[in-house]
Amino acid sequence: MSKYWSKLAKKVEPYVPGEQPQDKKYIKLNTNENPYPPSPKVMKAIKQATNEDLKLYPDPTCEELKATLADYYGLKKSQVFVGNGSDEVLALLFMAFFDADDSILLPEITYSFYPVYANLFNINYNLVQLDKDFSLSLDGFSEPNEGIILPNPNAPTGKYLSLEFIEEILKKNIDEVVIIDEAYIDFGGESAVKLIDKYPNLLVVQTLSKSRALAGLRVGFVFGQEDLMEGLDRIKNSFNSYTLDRLALVGAKEAIKDEEYFQETRSKIIKTRERVSEELRKIGFKVIESKANFIFVSHLRVQAENLFNQLKEKGILVRYFNQPRIENFLRVSIGTDEEMDLLIKTLKEII
Numbered sequence: 001m002s003k004y005w006s007k008l009a010k011k012v013e014p015y016v017p018g019e020q021p022q023d024k025k026y027i028k029l030n031t032n033e034n035p036y037p038p039s040p041k042v043m044k045a046i047k048q049a050t051n052e053d054l055k056l057y058p059d060p061t062c063e064e065l066k067a068t069l070a071d072y073y074g075l076k077k078s079q080v081f082v083g084n085g086s087d088e089v090l091a092l093l094f095m096a097f098f099d100a101d102d103s104i105l106l107p108e109i110t111y112s113f114y115p116v117y118a119n120l121f122n123i124n125y126n127l128v129q130l131d132k133d134f135s136l137s138l139d140g141f142s143e144p145n146e147g148i149i150l151p152n153p154n155a156p157t158g159k160y161l162s163l164e165f166i167e168e169i170l171k172k173n174i175d176e177v178v179i180i181d182e183a184y185i186d187f188g189g190e191s192a193v194k195l196i197d198k199y200p201n202l203l204v205v206q207t208l209s210k211s212r213a214l215a216g217l218r219v220g221f222v223f224g225q226e227d228l229m230e231g232l233d234r235i236k237n238s239f240n241s242y243t244l245d246r247l248a249l250v251g252a253k254e255a256i257k258d259e260e261y262f263q264e265t266r267s268k269i270i271k272t273r274e275r276v277s278e279e280l281r282k283i284g285f286k287v288i289e290s291k292a293n294f295i296f297v298s299h300l301r302v303q304a305e306n307l308f309n310q311l312k313e314k315g316i317l318v319r320y321f322n323q324p325r326i327e328n329f330l331r332v333s334i335g336t337d338e339e340m341d342l343l344i345k346t347l348k349e350i351i
């Protein structure tokens with residue numbers, strides 16, 4: 001700690017991301033990246049955009065990308081906001097829609113960045129308890145609150161909520177914003193985007209980091225009614241008016257347009273997830289049914305921490321959370337079939 005730090009810098013407990021070794025020594029199944037490369041059309045477009053125009057500022061309002069997204073999701077351009085990854089979008093949402101001392105609701109087990117933002121902005125949070133099998137029930141959302149954040153599917157459990165369930169939450173809390181974080185929605189879930197025109201309190205966050213294999217490009221977005229997007233623009237323009245760089249703008253647009261590649265890679269991941277879930281169950285794992293590009297697993301005899309360490313020694317990185325209720329679970333991202341076969345073979349040797 002330095003005496004020069006602000007009170008805020010002294011106070012915050014920053015988020016600790018999963019390990020990101022840069023030397024490609026490991027099979028990386030720890031941060032839910034896509035095992036397949038980005039669409040070849042994305043890489044070509046980024047190469048072409050690597051030209052002297054980089055000396056010029058990018059479009060501060062990201063008009064073309066917003067139009068592409070609006071067209072793809074059946075929205076108006078004014079219902080779209082883009083940012084540098086959904087983590088940044090989420091931080092802007094906290095600033096635009098919650099006040100210090102507000103109380104928001106989060107699931108008891110969820111993406112651990114949410115409590116970090118809440119602490120950063122002095123927002124209180126209450127946890128909605130999960131059942132034994134990590135499912136949520138509607139009762140938990142009746143508590144008074146000034147906003148709700150809910151990933152669908154949830155992370156790290158992979159549990160999915162139906163749109164009917166989400167609509168009930170939206171109706172019950174019509175005077176508060178409800179943020180649905182759909183980072184993993186493309187792996188088998190139904191997006192709440194189609195509810196945007198019906199609910200003035202709905203915000204749907206998505207990212208190109210998972211299903212579009214572009215975690216390295218840092219592009220995320222949020223959809224909601226126009227007045228909500230205007231509030232976000234006010235915050236963004238008081239913080240960083242040039243959001244996405246020129247290469248990210250071009251790459252993101254191509255990623256959304258290459259539907260064929262998107263469908264092909266996401267179906268492969270879903271197929272692999274279902275196969276691997278079955279195979280792990282056969283060797284004594286409890287596997288929570290997942291609609292994400294990861295699975296949440298626990299072995300009936302061998303402790304998760306022990307499995308994590310042994311897998312790492314053998315060159316396979318997965319995610320272990322030393323946290324109450326889930327300390328005996330591992331989160332395993334879905335890799336290629338070859339990577340997952342090696343994972344299963346290695347687990348069989350360990351257990």
Ligand code: PMP
Nearest residue numbers: 085086087111155183207209220
């Ligand atoms: N939401 C959830 C639930 C996540 O798991 C992640 C990835 N760690 C993010 C948002 C952020 O993703 P990105 O910033 O890469 O868009």
